[in-house]
Amino acid sequence: MRGRWVPGNKLTLLENGEDFFPRVFECIAAAEREVLLETFILFEDKVGKALQEALLIAARRGVQVDITIDGYGSPDLSPGYISALTSAGVRVHVFDPSPRLWGYRTNLFRRMHRKIVVVDGKRAFVGGINYSADHLSDFGPEAKQDYAVEIEGPLVAEIEQFVCTQLLLGQQQPDGPLKRLLKRKPAMPAPAALPAAGHAQAMLITRDNREHQNDIERHYRIAIRGARHRIIIANAYFFPGYRLLRQLRKAARRGVDVRLILQGEPDMPIVKIAASMLYHHLLGAGVKIYEYSERPLHGKVALTDNEWSTVGSSNLDPLSLSLNLEANVIIKDRDFNQHLAENLEKLMQASCRQIQVGDLPESPMWVRLRSFFVFHLLRRYPAWFGWLPAHLPRLTPAEKLLGEPGVDHINEGQTS
Secondary structure, rough: OOOOOOOEEEEEEHHHHHHHEEEEEEHHHHEEEOEEEEEOOOOOOHHHHHHHHHHHHHHOOEEEEEEEEOOOOOOOOHHHHHHHHHHOOOEEEOOOOOOEOOOOOOOOOEEOOOOOOEEOOEEEEEEOOOOOOHOHHHHHHOEEEEEEEEOOOHHHHHHHHHHHHHHHHHHHOOOOOOHHHOOOOOOOOOOOOOOOOOOOEEEEEEEOOOOOOOOOOOHHHHHHHHHHOEEEEOOOOOOOOOOHHHHHHHHHHHHOEEEEEEEEEOOHHHHHHHHOOHHHHOOOOOOOOEOOOOEEEEOOEEEEEOOEEEEEEEOOOOHHHHEEEEEEEEEEEHHHHHHHHHHHHHHHHHHHHEEOOOOOOHHHHHHHHHHHHHHHHHHHHHHHHOOOOOOOOOOEEEEEEEEHOOOOOOOOOOOO
C-alpha cells in the first residue's frame, strides 16, 4: 500500500549519470528473473545504446524485461532500435502516443514523467535521471546535475507492485464512461515481504490523475510545516502552488534556515523567468535563494532537519504537481539526510550564486504589481490545470506503432 512508512531499507544516493548508469546496468546484467523500467526520456545515443545492450543480454538469457517510455519525451527511436529489443523478447510500452499535427507535438499534458527501475523485485532505483548522454559530464556545458536513489529492502516489493499495476492499467481497453475507467483497479496480490537491508524508513509516493493527485505536494507541505531547523530544496523547475509557497515563507519567518537551489543556467529560459518572479516574495520572508550556475540543474531532491529527505522525478511546477505522472521516495534516515545535506552544501558553496534583494533590478511599483499577479496565479493554478482532460493512461506496444503506415520513428518530441 503506497503512502505508508516501510522500515528496514538501505538507500544509496546516486549523483548524475556517472553514479547512476553503471549501477543500473550492473544490476540488469545480474538479473535472474525480471527487469521493470520506466523512463520519460530514452535517446538513441551512447547511453540509450548501452541500456539497449544490457536489456538485450538480459532478455536473451530468459529474463522478462518490460520497459515503458513516454510518447512525448522519447523521440526518434529508430525502427532498428525498437525491433532489436522486441525481437529479443523485450516488451516495449509507449505511454500515450499521439501523432503530430502539422508537424507539432500534440500530447503536451499528462506525461509519464517517472524514472523507476526494479530488478528481480530485490533492488529498485527511483529519481530524476533519464537515459540520455546529457546526464554525463563529458556532454559539456549542457550536462545536467541530477540525482537518483538505489533502494534495497522491503520497500522494493511495493515499488515492484506499483510498476506492475501500472502495466496492467495501461493495457486495459476503454469500454465505458471516463469516470468509471478512472476508478478501475486491477487486482494485484500483496507484495511479498523482503528481509531488512538497513535501518531507514521509506515510502513511495506518486502523483496520478486518479486517487493520488496531490500526494507529493502534500508530503512536501507536511515536511516544511514540521521543520524546526533547516529546509534545503534543490529543484529544477520551481513554480509551486500558493500553499507550498506559503509554508516556505512561514518556516523562514519562524526561524528555520530555508534554502532553495534553483537553476541559474537553465536548459529552458522560461524556467528561470518563472522562478525569478517569486524571488521578491520569498526573499522578503527570509528564504535564501541560490542559483546553480555551473550547468543546468535537473535534480528534484529536498531535506528537512536531520531525518526527512526526498528524491524523485517530481519538479515543483504546474506540470509535475498537477498534470504529470510522477514518483518520489521519501526517506527517514539520519545518515542519508546528512549525506544529501553535505552534497547540497558543497553545491551551494562551490557552484551557486546566492541571490540578494539588491540583485533584483525591478522598480518597487513593478514589483508590487507583479507580486499581486503571481500571488493570485499561484492560488488558482492547481484548480485550473485540473480542468484539463484526464484519461486512463494508455500503453501501446512499440511494434504496433512501427507497423503503422508512414511511421518511421517514435517521434513525439521531448522536454526535460
